[in-house]
Amino acid sequence: MDISKDTPQTPAPATAVPDDASPTVKRRLRVITLIATFGGLLFGYDTGVINGALPYMTEDLGLTPFTEGMVTSSLLLGAALGAVTGGRLSDGRGRRRTILVLAVVFFVGALGCTLAPNTAVMVVARFVLGLAVGGASVTVPVYLAEVSPAERRGALVTRNELMIVSGQLLAFTSNAIIARVGGESGGVWRWMLVIATIPAVVLWFGMLVMPESPRWLASQSRFGEALEVLKHVRSQQRAEAELAEVSSLAVKDEEQKLGGWQDMKSTPWVRKLMFVGFGIAIVQQITGVNTIMYYGTQILTDAGFAADSALTANIANGVISVLATFVGIWLLGRVARRPMLMAGQMGTTAALLLIGVFSLALPSGDGRAYAVLAMTVTFLAFQQGAISPVTWLMLSEIFPMRMRGFGMGVAAVVLWLTNFVIGLVFPSLVDGIGISNTFFLFVLAGLFSLAFVKRYVPETKGRTLETLEAELKARFS
Numbered sequence: 044m045d046i047s048k049d050t051p052q053t054p055a056p057a058t059a060v061p062d063d064a065s066p067t068v069k070r071r072l073r074v075i076t077l078i079a080t081f082g083g084l085l086f087g088y089d090t091g092v093i094n095g096a097l098p099y100m101t102e103d104l105g106l107t108p109f110t111e112g113m114v115t116s117s118l119l120l121g122a123a124l125g126a127v128t129g130g131r132l133s134d135g136r137g138r139r140r141t142i143l144v145l146a147v148v149f150f151v152g153a154l155g156c157t158l159a160p161n162t163a164v165m166v167v168a169r170f171v172l173g174l175a176v177g178g179a180s181v182t183v184p185v186y187l188a189e190v191s192p193a194e195r196r197g198a199l200v201t202r203n204e205l206m207i208v209s210g211q212l213l214a215f216t217s218n219a220i221i222a223r224v225g226g227e228s229g230g231v232w233r234w235m236l237v238i239a240t241i242p243a244v245v246l247w248f249g250m251l252v253m254p255e256s257p258r259w260l261a262s263q264s265r266f267g268e269a270l271e272v273l274k275h276v277r278s279q280q281r282a283e284a285e286l287a288e289v290s291s292l293a294v295k296d297e298e299q300k301l302g303g304w305q306d307m308k309s310t311p312w313v314r315k316l317m318f319v320g321f322g323i324a325i326v327q328q329i330t331g332v333n334t335i336m337y338y339g340t341q342i343l344t345d346a347g348f349a350a351d352s353a354l355t356a357n358i359a360n361g362v363i364s365v366l367a368t369f370v371g372i373w374l375l376g377r378v379a380r381r382p383m384l385m386a387g388q389m390g391t392t393a394a395l396l397l398i399g400v401f402s403l404a405l406p407s408g409d410g411r412a413y414a415v416l417a418m419t420v421t422f423l424a425f426q427q428g429a430i431s432p433v434t435w436l437m438l439s440e441i442f443p444m445r446m447r448g449f450g451m452g453v454a455a456v457v458l459w460l461t462n463f464v465i466g467l468v469f470p471s472l473v474d475g476i477g478i479s480n481t482f483f484l485f486v487l488a489g490l491f492s493l494a495f496v497k498r499y500v501p502e503t504k505g506r507t508l509e510t511l512e513a514e515l516k517a518r519f520s
Contacts, residue, residue, distance in 0.1 A: 065278075072190070072276045076202050078249035079186055082142055082179035083203040084242050085149045087210020089172050090118065090333070091361070092239065095218025096232035103230060104162050108474055112467045117166040119463035121173020122180065123456045129178025130452015138186040138256040138448070141178065146247035148175035153239035177459055181452045184439035189258040189447075190276060192285075193507040197375035200439055201432040205368045208427050210242075212361030219355050258508070261289045262445050288509045289444075312519035313443065313450075319499055320438060320450060324458035326384075326492040327434040330391045331485035332426045333462055334469045335360060335419050342419070345402075345478060347412030356416055363420045367428030380433050381502045385493060387429025392489030394422035399482035434458075440503045443512050 093115055101111060125148075133141040152172030159165035183203050191199040218235050225231035254276075260269035266286065273282035308314065335342065343353040374383060398418045405411035442450030472481045501518060503511055 068276060068278070072199070075190055075253055075276065076187060076199050078246070078253055079142065079183050080203045080206040081242050081246040081249060082145060082183040083206035084210040084213070085239060085246065086176050086179050087207035088214045088239050088242065089149070089153065089176055089210075091211030091214035092218065092235055093118075094215065095222065096235045099222070099232040100165070103232065104165065106162060108470045110162050112470050113166055114162065114169060116463045116466035117169040118173035118176060119459050119466050121170035122177030123459035123463060125174035125177025126181050126455030126459055127452040128174070130181045130448040130450070130455070132178070133182045133185060133259075133448035134446065138182055138189070138259055139250055139253055141182045142186065142250050143247060145175045145178045145182065146243050146250065148178070149243035149246070150240050153236060153243060157233050157237040177455060180435070180459075181448060181455045184435050185448055185451055186256050188439040188508065189256040192277065192281070193505070196440070197436055197504065198372050200436045201368070201372045201375055204427070204432040204435055205365070205372065208361070208364035208368050212358070212365050215358045215361040219358055257286070258289055258444055261286070266290055285507075288507065312516050313446075315519040316441060316515060317450065317453065319501070320441060320454035321457045322495050322499060323434055323437055324454045325461050326388070326496060327430055328458055328461040328465060329485065329488040329492060330388070330426055330430060331395060331465065331482070332391075332423075332431070333466060335422065342478065343412065343416060347407050347409060359416065359420055360423055364423050364427040367424045367426075368432060371428040371432040374428070375432060375436070379502050379504050380437055381496065381500050383429050384433045384500065385496050387425045387433070388489055388493045388496060390425030391422050391430065392486055392493070394418050394425065395482045395489065396486045398422070399479040399486065402482070403479035437500070437503055440508060440511060441501070441515060444508065
């Protein structure tokens, strides 16, 4: 297809053309989604494995509460840098090529953590692993959003969230099994960490045969290649209609030179959109979700479980996360994004309030232990069933095409830095003011988050990415 700068008008939305794709085409789209979301599986495993590995690592490496926080949060600091670097790289070099690079970094980082002889090496290796986690957190959702048809975008992009929580469940389960088999033997945590090298290899080999994002190809004026990719994942008629819409926007974006820091600063509507993206990112983190993902075993131990029992009980957190994400994927096809995000905020805030109350009011023992476990499970049901899938989906949708990777990358930097600060200070907060007061702080943050979502966050459901871009430009201009 020959697209020139003389394109007169924006074509009608591609959603007006039904996508009567063949079973082979639909199967191809499912395979692309499965392979790409191995990046999400690695994201989940590498962030969740520290939950069970940390107690054994603490003994072997002689960690203090501060160095525990450093080992945990160094990955998050790396993720902040990896998010913006991965976003820029995916805009400049392509989504597929970036995911291939990230697979290598995942492998190297996991191997470095496994072989770390001391705390300093562990912190560095976790930082390297964080580069891959941050890059994947940006690039995989953008890739899926750009490959997916508009009406299936919510379901397909949130498959990545499903793989993230599946990776966390895999980490929790393998931690418990390895701990029981290995007992108190030295270095048992190394076996927990090395498992992450396997999906990294699968991701690399799988992405070798996956197509590039058609929207990225169009943004590079490679319209013929973009059409060929669309024909592989759409019906012929829908592919041509979608390319016409994408190409028209690509020409306009090229004329406006959207795509970097300078453009973000000089374009008011993009600047306002970045503010919204930052807010969505912060909202997802200040629920305190990753205190439960990273320190869940210790929270349950403090509540009254024995160490081995806490590891096993923590699997319930992983199971409910996976089940809740299935529910979230189902809801995203039927419920608007914004109300879903607000419902999740109300649920998580109530659960955190009850964790704090139970930890404060109930005596140590089985009653308090199971009450806290019930509330962590409830918290994760709302977090993983509503807040997390909507967060990553909306961040992959709201930014303009030519700076989608960059925009999501910058928003993800804010997300990971917020995560880093929480992961770093949580052990010290618990040590200083107690677990109840710490969770009461998260309750207060949840109330502020709810007010932000109600006032500023737009609805994104039911539009193509191109239609949504036009709507957001009109709203924020």
